[in-house]
Amino acid sequence: MTKVKVYVMYKESILDPQGQAVKMATQKMGFTEISDIRIGKYFEIEVDADVATAKAQVEAISEQLLSNPNMETYHVEIME
């Protein structure tokens, strides 16, 4: 069994309004040193397969299901 992490974030060029809203909230709470917040999705996926197969499957899922390739980028990491 292989555990895989996937991060899905907006591309750098895409505005992240949710992140901006949370940043404004932190300013109002007095955390004025916070200069940027970007929010993404995070997936922990368990695959009944070896590391190579698991990575290939999770990359396929990330591309086809978990992210919108027009607006988002994803990053796949094998968990220790």
Next chain:
Amino acid sequence: MTKVKVYVMYKESILDPQGQAVKMATQKMGFTEISDIRIGKYFEIEVDADVATAKAQVEAISEQLLSNPNMETYHVEIME
């Protein structure tokens, strides 16, 4: 400037219906080796402060704003 990552996940004891729905979608796509998917939130936060101050501030924000301590756990990591 310090970059900090925050992961917010449902506690193990809390059902993750969104993760279950995505898992079912992967099964229908033919990825039958996928045995579990849990979905969380992921934050990349930039703080104009040294590492110790940034970590303390981000932990305070995670507790008060980014997570619901009744249902969720968070994990703070300094980015290299």
